[in-house]
Amino acid sequence: MRKSPKQQRSQKMVDALIEATGRAIAEHGLAHASTNHIAVLAGVSVGSLYQYFDSKGALLEALLDRLSSDLAGLVDQRIDSLLDADVRSTVHGLLSAVFAFMQKDEGLYLELARNWYQLHSMRVVDLLERHMFEVCRLYLLRHLNQFRIQNPHAVLFVIINSTLMTLIRYLSQPNSHLRKDEIIDCLSDMLAAYMQSLNEAPAAA
Amino acid sequence: MRKSPKQQRSQKMVDALIEATGRAIAEHGLAHASTNHIAVLAGVSVGSLYQYFDSKGALLEALLDRLSSDLAGLVDQRIDSLLDADVRSTVHGLLSAVFAFMQKDEGLYLELARNWYQLHSMRVVDLLERHMFEVCRLYLLRHLNQFRIQNPHAVLFVIINSTLMTLIRYLSQPNSHLRKDEIIDCLSDMLAAYMQSLNEAPAAA
DNA sequence: ATTGAATGCGAGCAAAGATTCGCATTACTG
DNA sequence: CAGTAATGCGAATCTTTGCTCGCATTCAAT
Numbered sequence: 001m002r003k004s005p006k007q008q009r010s011q012k013m014v015d016a017l018i019e020a021t022g023r024a025i026a027e028h029g030l031a032h033a034s035t036n037h038i039a040v041l042a043g044v045s046v047g048s049l050y051q052y053f054d055s056k057g058a059l060l061e062a063l064l065d066r067l068s069s070d071l072a073g074l075v076d077q078r079i080d081s082l083l084d085a086d087v088r089s090t091v092h093g094l095l096s097a098v099f100a101f102m103q104k105d106e107g108l109y110l111e112l113a114r115n116w117y118q119l120h121s122m123r124v125v126d127l128l129e130r131h132m133f134e135v136c137r138l139y140l141l142r143h144l145n146q147f148r149i150q151n152p153h154a155v156l157f158v159i160i161n162s163t164l165m166t167l168i169r170y171l172s173q174p175n176s177h178l179r180k181d182e183i184i185d186c187l188s189d190m191l192a193a194y195m196q197s198l199n200e201a202p203a204a205a
Numbered sequence: 206m207r208k209s210p211k212q213q214r215s216q217k218m219v220d221a222l223i224e225a226t227g228r229a230i231a232e233h234g235l236a237h238a239s240t241n242h243i244a245v246l247a248g249v250s251v252g253s254l255y256q257y258f259d260s261k262g263a264l265l266e267a268l269l270d271r272l273s274s275d276l277a278g279l280v281d282q283r284i285d286s287l288l289d290a291d292v293r294s295t296v297h298g299l300l301s302a303v304f305a306f307m308q309k310d311e312g313l314y315l316e317l318a319r320n321w322y323q324l325h326s327m328r329v330v331d332l333l334e335r336h337m338f339e340v341c342r343l344y345l346l347r348h349l350n351q352f353r354i355q356n357p358h359a360v361l362f363v364i365i366n367s368t369l370m371t372l373i374r375y376l377s378q379p380n381s382h383l384r385k386d387e388i389i390d391c392l393s394d395m396l397a398a399y400m401q402s403l404n405e406a407p408a409a410a
Numbered sequence: 411a412t413t414g415a416a417t418g419c420g421a422g423c424a425a426a427g428a429t430t431c432g433c434a435t436t437a438c439t440g
Numbered sequence: 441c442a443g444t445a446a447t448g449c450g451a452a453t454c455t456t457t458g459c460t461c462g463c464a465t466t467c468a469a470t
């Protein structure tokens with residue numbers, strides 16, 4: 001950020017710009033969200049944009065920071081009600097939440113997630129992944145006695161990415177003949193079965 | 206394609222261009238593979254490129270067609286040796302194959318898969334997905350008596366995308382502390398557990 | 411060898427989009 | 441109400457990249 005805003009109006013502008021970046025991306029897609037689009041949506045000129053952000057990338061970065069906080073808030077809100085149920089219910093609830101999350105803000109998060117690799121250095125799915133990781137860790141801690149996972153890191157990586165990426169892919173198919181709840185059910189079943197099996201098999205090893 | 210090549214040299218050039226497209230993408234990434242890069246790599250001028258391809262998109266399309274054939278060949282080769290084993294072994298073998306496939310040609314396939322959403326209209330992961338789908342279908346047919354899946358379409362969608370996307374994501378993390386075989390093992394376990402569970406639960410429903 | 415078609419070339423055009431820069435406007439201070 | 445700093449503007453510039461066009465070279469048939 002070039003200048004640190006000292007007057008009210010400029011702080012407002014910074015906010016407006018970040019928000020406009022989100023709208024521009026949701027509207028035109030990441031690839032076609034230009035600085036001009038953003039400036040227009042923010043009701044501001046390009047010049048002013050560069051007064052407060054070094055580059056388009058910096059603007060994106062700022063947006064992602066904001067989204068990161070939002071996500072953290074959302075997770076904190078819902079987490080308690082989820083952790084006490086059995087695996088299948090927890091997973092089901094969690095997936096529904098993630099589903100809703102992805103469609104929030106006119107699909108902004110979905111659009112960002114789809115293009116995860118381009119944003120690459122600037123985490124996106126990584127962000128979601130990290131939060132999911134934390135949720136899973138909490139769940140496992142609370143139900144410690146039920147689970148004996150030998151390689152929790154790999155297991156969580158697989159579980160989280162399988163679900164997230166499958167959801168992203170499902171939501172990106174414009175006209176799938178599969179219904180949302182079919183997907184959620186299958187994923188829930190899969191994870192439940194997997195976690196169940198983790199309790200049984202490794203006891204022998 | 207603008208002209209259909211009538212002399213030997215031009216046919217060679219078409220080949221060289223398609224191949225160069227692949228190398229350019231593997232080398233610079235999809236986003237930075239320009240027509241100039243491609244022409245240089247092919248040892249040919251941009252002008253000649255446009256003599257045979259209407260646009261950069263057409264060139265990509267041609268590349269994808271070629272890769273599609275390659276993939277089909279690969280699958281046909283390996284499929285017989287895989288289908289007779291139990292679920293866990295089959296899955297394990299299949300995953301190893303896909304893993305190797307993704308790293309082939311200096312990561313060309315991986316790079317394409319990562320950017321699946323941009324290539325979107327021109328299938329990429331879709332292609333892989335379709336082949337996997339076919340393999341799964343064959344497996345299920347051959348082991349028909351063992352499986353009763355009520356919603357095979359959704360189940361296969363989840364299975365295939367979970368594995369493919371997780372692999373892609375794993376391979377795209379530059380320095381993961383997870384080993385390749387840990388990922389394969391976890392995925393194999395998960396799928397095996399899931400398919401196992403499909404035989405048990407739905408019998409009651 | 412000649413000639414016309416096929417092929418090959420690469421500087422240069424055009425569009426898109428990021429970034430800058432000089433000037434205009436607004437807010438704060440004394 | 442100056443005077444100065446902060447803020448805002450948007451046309452102009454720079455860069456990238458897909459693509460064209462006129463000219464040069466090679467091929468193949470007579």
